[in-house]
Amino acid sequence: MLHAIIMAGGSGTRFWPRSRRHRPKQLLRLAGESTMLQQTVARVEHLVPPDRVFIITGEDQAEATREQLPELPARNIVAEPAPRDTAPCVALAAALVAARDPEGTMIVMPADHVIEPVDAFRTSLRVATEVVDADPSALVTFGITPNRPETGYGYIERGDLVETRQGVRAYRVRQFREKPDRPTAERFLAAGTFLWNSGIFVWRAATILEAIAEYRPALAAAFEPIRRALGTPDESRVLAEHFPQLERVPIDRAVMEHAPNIRVLEVPYNWNDVGDWRALATLVDRDTDGNAIQGHVVARDTRDSILISDDDGIVATLGVDDLVVVHSGKATLVARKDRLDDLKALVEALASAGYGAHL
C-alpha cells in the first residue's frame, strides 16, 4: 500500500519574524489560503488516505501540526526528539511504515515546498509508484527541469533513459551535485542534463531501510533499538534516548549518492522550495514598481521591495528600494534584499541580545 511521509521539521529562521520557533515556515500561510503543510497534505489526498499519511515534525511544532491537520490520526504525527537531518527522519518513517505494511511503498516529501500544477505532481507520483511496483529495489527521486541558473538548489545529472511512463521519463543518475556557484549553474543549465534536486522520493520502506543498512551501517545500527521499540510501551522512552544520538546526515549523502538503483523522474512542474523572503516574492504578483506585497501595505516611491504585514498590521514605506520589510506581531524586520543570507545571523544576534521571546 502507498503511504505518504511529510517531513515537517525546520526552525523557521529564514522567515523571521513571521516564522517563529513554534511556528516555522511550513505552519504559515506564506502563499495562499492554507498553510504550506496543509497544501502538502492536500497534494496527496487523492492518492493516500489520511490514516496512511504521516507527519514527522519537531516537538516544538507537534501541537500546532495536529491542530492544522485534524483529519489525520493523532498517532500519525510523530515528533522527533531532536532534529537530525533527513536520513534519521527517513529511517524513522520507513520503520513506521514497515511495521504496519512490510511491503509498503512510501512517498517522502518536505512540508515547505510550493508545487504547481498539482495534477502534474500527482501524475509523477503515480509513475514513481509504478516504477517501484515494477522494480521493488528502485529508489525514485524527482528532478525538476531548471529554467534559470539557480545557485540555491542542489542538482542531479541524469544518465541513461530507462523508460517512459505516462509521458514521464525515468533516468538513471550520473551524479548528485551540491549547490553550484554561478558559472557552474550556468553550465548545468546549458548542458540540459542537470535537474534540480527536489528532495522528494518514492521507495519501498523495506528497500530504503536495507539501503541505509548497506551504505550507512553505523546509522542503521544506532537506529535499530528504535525500530525494535516501535509499537511497544517503550517507544517514547527509547526514541527520546536514542534518536538524538543518531548521526546528523541528509538521506542524499547517506544513501542516494551511493546506491546503484536510483531513478530520477524528470518532471515539468513549477517547484519552489521557498527558501526565504525572496523566493516567496516570486510567488506573489508584483505591483508596477516591482514590489511584492502581502497584507496591508502602502508603498510610496518604493521600488523592487518585498513588503509584508500580518493580517491586522500595516506597513507604510516612503522612498526606499530593494528592501525586505516584514511587520509581524510585535516584531519588524527591515533588511536589504541582497543581505537576506545573513538573516540567520541576525536572528542569532536577537537571541544573544535577550530577545528570545520574539524568536
Place this chain on the structure above:
Amino acid sequence: MLHAIIMAGGSGTRFWPRSRRHRPKQLLRLAGESTMLQQTVARVEHLVPPDRVFIITGEDQAEATREQLPELPARNIVAEPAPRDTAPCVALAAALVAARDPEGTMIVMPADHVIEPVDAFRTSLRVATEVVDADPSALVTFGITPNRPETGYGYIERGDLVETRQGVRAYRVRQFREKPDRPTAERFLAAGTFLWNSGIFVWRAATILEAIAEYRPALAAAFEPIRRALGTPDESRVLAEHFPQLERVPIDRAVMEHAPNIRVLEVPYNWNDVGDWRALATLVDRDTDGNAIQGHVVARDTRDSILISDDDGIVATLGVDDLVVVHSGKATLVARKDRLDDLKALVEALASAGYGAHL
C-alpha cells in the same frame, strides 16, 4: 499674577506611527521618561502654581491631556472646537486670564519643545516678567542663538539693545523672517544678529488683546462674542459656534510683525521644536554606527539610521543605511531619512487607502 498658557494642539502627522490622531506629539514620551506636555508643565512649576496653568488643546486630545496632568484643575484644560492656528488660541487664552486677573501676565509656550537646561529657561522667563512689569506695553519673545544654518525654523533679527537683566539681553526687533533657504540661513548665521524664533512669549493678557484689536481688528471683532460668553452658561455653545469661524492665522503674522513694542530676549539654552523623527534623533545618543535608537532594536550592518520601537515591540535591521524605521503598535514606517518631509502625504495616502484606524 503670572499665568502659563501651554498650546497643545497639533495633529501629530510628523511622528506617525507613534503619534496618532488621539495621541499627537506632545502626548508622547519622545525624549525622556515623561511626555513632552508633562515636561512643558514641569518647566514652569516653580514659577506658576497649577491653578494658573492653562492648556489649550484640541477636542480629540482633551481627555488624554487631562489624564496626563491630574494636578491641574480640569477647567484649566480648554479644548478648541477646531484648530485655528496660534492667534485665535492666544486670544482665547488671554481672555481666560484677563477674566480672572485683568492685570495678569501670561507665558505662552508650545507643548512640544525640548529645552535644556531648564534653569536657564526659567531665568529667561523671570527676566521677561520683569520686562513686562517694568513696561506693561511690552510684548516679549525669545530668540535662540543659532548654532547651525537651520532652514526649518523662522528667524528674528534683533535690533538695538534695550537692557540687560540677570545677564539676559533684551533687544528691539528689526524684522521677523519665515523659514529661509540654505544660503539665506548661512547668511543669517554669519551675520550674528539673527535668532531662531522660539514661538514662546510673555505679555500682559490685556496688552495682547489690545494688540490683536489694533492689528487684526476683524479677528478681535469675531472673537468678541466668545470673550463675553466666558464664565457664563453660554460659554460652550458660543465657543463651539464662533471659534471655528475665526481667521486661521499665527500670532506672529497677526501681531508680532506689526506691533512696535516688541522685545526679543536672546537666550542661550538648547532648544528644539522636535519637528520630525530627524529632530528627535538629535536628542538621543548615537551608537558607533551613527544610529539613533529608542526601544528594543537590534541593528546589524546598519548606519546613520533612526530606529525606534515601542516598549513591547522589536525592530531588527540588516544591511541598511539612512533609514527611519518606526514600529509602533500595529504599524511600521520605513522611510528614507531625506524623504521625511513627505510623511504627511504618506499619512494622507494611508487615510485614502482606508487605513484611518491606524492614523
